[in-house]
Amino acid sequence: MTGTLDALREPLVAACRHLAASGLSPGSSGNVSVRVGDRILMTPTGSSLARVLPEQLAIVDLDGVAEPGPAPSKEVPVHLAMYRARPDATAVVHLHSPHATAISCLPPDEHGRAALPALTPYRVMRLGDVPVAPYARPGSAELGAGVARLAPANAVVLLANHGSVVAAAGLDAAVDLAEELETAAQVTLLLRQTPRIELDAEQQRELRG
Secondary structure, three states: OOOOOHHHHHHHHHHHHHHHHOOOOOOOOOEEEEEEOOEEEEOEOOOOOOOOOHHHOEEEEOOOOEOOOOOEOOOHHHHHHHHHHOOOOOEEEEEOOHHHHHHHOOOOOOOOEOOOOOOOHHHHHHHOOOEEEOOOOOOOHHHHHHHHHHHHHOOEEEEOOOEEEEEEOOHHHHHHHHHHHHHHHHHHHHOOOOOOOOOOHHHHHHHHO
16 A cells, blocks of 8 residues: 555545445444554544544554554554564454354354355455454454464454454455455355355365466
8 A cells, every 4th residue: 555644544534434334333343454664544442433533543553552642443453463464465454243243153163264155256256264263352462363373374354252354455455355254244144044055165266266
């Protein structure tokens, strides 16, 4: 992502408004950040994505040290874990969206993957196999460490009994990824008590290839 952090204040707020209007960020939950170099602009602690203002955004560095001004979200460790593990990432979105959060409360499979079967090509192509980070208290270093172990190989991670985090090379791309995850989770839950057809291993390999 190019430009200065100040130039990204309005786009970041617009992304927050969009996520809130889409029903993906209830109450004061969720946080969004963008990175330029080693500085990160992110939503402040206790803020609502529906109401946050450009001047309320906080700035931290890749060591988690906050600059003077508004205090950043307590989920700094999760954002830092994604940025450190994925140097190409310039935006991170962490949400408590209803369907993805519901999936995060289901047991993962024996490989630690979320209960998100390969029902559509888009789940395979855009999300890949989504792992679940073990439960840890929100905002804790332990939660960040759990994400850090999974982030190098995964741009999308569920947080057990909590929500989700995604990273991408651009703010719009990160928002899109969060929406794709929520849709995949919703489809999964709609079909949970219904016989369904999943893409087989060969079909999934073709999509990934």
